[in-house]
Amino acid sequence: MKIVIVEDEPRAARQLENLLHKSTFDFEILTVIDSVEDSVSWFQKNISPDLVFMDIQLADGLSFEIFQKTEVSAPIIFTTAFDQYAIQAFKVNSIDYLLKPIKQIDLDAALHKFSRSQSPSNPIEANILKELLSSMQTPQERSGILVKEGSGFVQIRISELLYMYSQDSITFGITHNKRYIIDETMDQLFDSLDHTKFYKINRGQIISKIAIQKIEPYFNHRVKLTISNPRDQEFIVSRQKTSDFKDWMNK
The missing domain is CATH 3.40.50.2300 (Response regulator)
Known part of the structure; x- marks a missing residue:
């Protein structure tokens, strides 16, 4: 077979x-x-x-x-x-x-x-x-998400999230002033978001459109983003997604 x-x-x-x-x-x-x-x-x-x-x-x-x-x-x-x-x-x-x-x-x-x-x-x-x-x-819009805080969970608004990323198999969500642990995989998380507002720029990062401050050309036909509260993260749109990302930004 x-x-x-x-x-x-x-x-x-x-x-x-x-x-x-x-x-x-x-x-x-x-x-x-x-x-x-x-x-x-x-x-x-x-x-x-x-x-x-x-x-x-x-x-x-x-x-x-x-x-x-x-x-x-x-x-x-x-x-x-x-x-x-x-x-x-x-x-x-x-x-x-x-x-x-x-x-x-x-x-x-x-x-x-x-x-x-x-x-x-x-x-x-x-x-x-x-x-x-x-x-x-056109997925149904999700308004809130459970995140870990201390020994328990709290709910934050999806609109507060600037971006999400995966590191060492842990999913993190970043707001203007805090980092949260999200108990979902990147695929599960992205699938539940409004795709007109959030974009998965590569395998490990999802960004909110409102968090994007600047878009610059990058080598190998990719683009680099300047994002609010980057926390030592670098945001590079993968080569396969560059064209689609530009279309998404124009909507």
Whole structure:
């Protein structure tokens, strides 16, 4: 069984590979791809694999955008850290979906389901995809978030957050005068935010539009941001996201 993994988090990709090795299935991982752009290029140039594991939120956008730009005939098992996507992903004719962190028992069940499927995967339905993309681009606005303070939790307003970042597997949220620990992964957090107000500029940083003070060109076709209360953080928009980030700033 030839497998392609589409995942922008190296740690998550390694975890999936380790779980696959613990399964009873014979497989070969052809490639691991971390962006919509590179996925489109790969599927256009290569023979279809037997199965694709595909994260929903990639470095440069939602993986559903891949199907708008090229044909993917292989069955898809979607993976996601935030379960609002689970039912929606299933409607896009995937074999299954897996919630992160992925458990061995769930992966094995998805693989057995794939092996029992005798019919090829259905093509992605354009009308379902259109509705799906629309719903994800306009999430219900979240007003508050629980953060750790001392031995307990307090709620702060989302509007107070200037940016969020991940360090040593801990998610931090920064306001004008304080740093908080947020008990969510970066993917879970970003998926729950209003994407017209917050942008995930790279794998480890989410910024609020109101916190951006300056945008400057940076090497390798990237841009560097000056942000309120930077706290020794450097804010570089990844190369894959630079064009989309500029479009986001213009809205």
